[in-house]
Amino acid sequence: MTFRNGLEALILASLREGPLHGYAIAQRIRSGSREVLRFGEGQIYPALHRLEEEGLVSTEWETQEGRPARRVYSLTPEGLGRLERQVREWSRFSEAVSALLGSGRGDAKTCREGLGHG
């Protein structure tokens, strides 16, 4: 049941506080969700490449002496805009599901703390 492009939204959100490389993004999603969300690297890297193609993240290679270079991703202004839209969409979506799944009273006052919306 679909909150579309959810992984992209999560990646973009991981980058909001600063640049990260792919492996670290995967770990942040795991630990930030207390292990509830567990995306493999096989999902993260292709998503990152799509995001780059769309101009939502930019990358540079961080070279390190002795260790292999790694690719560091940053949010572009467009990426930030997309993230904000995705956050609003998540808000709509999760309120809708909560209203239906909620104990039947269906107040839709459900989820107004964590995410500023509309």
Place this chain on the structure above:
Amino acid sequence: MTFRNGLEALILASLREGPLHGYAIAQRIRSGSREVLRFGEGQIYPALHRLEEEGLVSTEWETQEGRPARRVYSLTPEGLGRLERQVREWSRFSEAVSALLGSGRGDAKTCREGLGHG
């Protein structure tokens, strides 16, 4: 991004207040979510058949004079149990996503009103 078997949960929830036929379930999901969730009948009916196979809903044909008979679905006790589990899972899932997508403070106090959770 996956809240698994979300449509099934929504159908089960629609049936909580009483039996309904497929078409009415589709409409209830639409109107109950203020048009945010729009599952086509092409998704509802197969899901209903799976639910029946699993014993989570029971059906009977309601015959009507002049009009074609229609299939009316009810929640079984097992279906109610499953629904309750799904509601708890939705709670975990939506809190996890909200914590990551939320404005970065990541308090995870995010969504504690609408749904009682573990």
Place this chain on the structure above:
DNA sequence: CAATATACATCTAATTGGGAGGTATTGGGC
């Protein structure tokens, strides 16, 4: 006759998800 709403259903295409597999470096233990 055509359009609309009710009611049920199947099929296909696209998207997603979850792994398996592959490369390379650093560091620890044997």
Place this chain on the structure above:
DNA sequence: GCCCAATACCTCCCAATTAGATGTATATTG
């Protein structure tokens, strides 16, 4: 030196889920 674990990157593939198109039939309205 060899093996394992963690870090770090990447591609491919298969299964499950989803979205949406299409098809049937009846009753009502125009």
